[in-house]
Amino acid sequence: MSKSFLFIAQSIAGIAMTLLASAAPPAGAQGTQPAQGSYAQRYAAVCASCHGANGRSDMAGTPALAGQHSFYAITQLFLFREGRRDNPAMSAVAKTMKDEDLRGFSEFIATLAPVPAAPPAAPPDAARMARGQALAQTHRCVICHGADLSGGQQVPRIAQQREDYLQLTLHGFRTGKRPGYTQAMTEALSGIPPEDLDTLAYYVARFPGAAARPSGK
CATH class of the missing domain: 1.10.760.10 (Cytochrome c-like domain)
Structure with a gap:
């Protein structure tokens, strides 16, 4: 960088x-917060x-x-x-x-509680889910986004995000079309084959963890 x-x-x-x-607002102040x-x-x-x-x-x-x-x-x-x-x-x-x-x-x-994605018409492909989970571990997605993919602070929650949006975002970071305020995502994704990014998107969109409110804003 x-x-x-x-x-x-x-x-x-x-x-x-x-x-x-x-x-x-500072202590004792009134009406300064939106x-x-x-x-x-x-x-x-x-x-x-x-x-x-x-x-x-x-x-x-x-x-x-x-x-x-x-x-x-x-x-x-x-x-x-x-x-x-x-x-x-x-x-x-x-x-x-x-x-x-x-x-x-x-x-x-930040007050909007996580909403589970609608159940898919067909059960998730078990082999593809296992592959996606392995990719998330191998490429250290869980290091920044957390084991439950709920993120934190400047790191977004990605668990059960829309699959099409995840695909656009992952491919955008890989090619450099999607800018970030650091190069972390571009560097992390630059060497991953496009088909693996689609598998990651598939897995993350169907992440089996229960929805939970973020632990902090």
Whole structure:
């Protein structure tokens, strides 16, 4: 990783931490934290049509937000707002957000409990699930995302994420099309054959672990 890229990565992470930290009011202060209720209403008006009222998206290629951590959510919103991630719909929405909006939306997203994926029409392919589990261990997915794939802080929850979105994301990181605020994912995936990425997506989307609320935001 180049020193310049590392500096940018550290700067983005630092900005996200600062934005979240500023959401907590000082002792004795009133009314300085974004009202959760107002952002619940704004989420319903702005986000739910694509991401689902409960954070479980039914739209192709659109990620489920249920169970995501506020640090991860605010970092992605910041990347969209600053033009570091390329998605016309998300960029158009994020560009209208002030810092307090980034905090408000990300804090509300963190309250959305994980929603299990709908049961598949057919039982998962046992051999492919075993292969996916082995790939997750071999390529150290569990080191960052956790044994239950629930993530934490700036690492996203990926357990039972939409399979099509996982495929797009994994292939995007592998080719460099999907930017991150570090090169960790690109480096981890660069040598993995595309068919193995599809198997990983298959396994993660059907991850058998029970849904659970993140241990922290």
